[in-house]
Amino acid sequence: MTSEKMLQVIGEAYGARVRGDVDGILKSFTPDAKFKLNASAPQKTVAVATEGGGGMRTALASLVDEFEFDKMDIIDSVVEGSKAAIRTRISVKSRSTGNVAVTESLDLVEFRDGKLSSYTQFFDTAIADRLRKAAS
Secondary structure: OOHHHHHHHHHHHHHHHHHOOHHHHHOOEEEEEEEEEEOOOOOOOOOEEEEOHHHHHHHHHHHHHHEEEEEEEEEEEEEEOOEEEEEEEEEEEEOOOOOEEEEEEEEEEEEEOOEEEEEEEEEOHHHHHHHHOOOO
């Protein structure tokens, strides 16, 4: 798989996330994909570690229900073999509070058979926590 094709698949998954399309996101992943958002356990909405379609669907649906992505842009990327590291800038809004933030993430992905087989995202969990707190 070429690096261009890998970035295309990632871009399609990101586009589906911006649209809030859980099925569209899942199309980019293998059925047994590992999906992880690194956050501390108290941040239950954003602390996700799952393997396989069912758990991933549930996790993604919860995330889409809570956080609306207005925009998700790839800032830069490094692709080597079947792996890629992607830095993104995300404009995100909490659906429960209306709070908005712009943040960046680092996504480490692996591919198998033309699809994402592993996805781990690192992001500022304090921003996610702040988004979910009502304004005082």
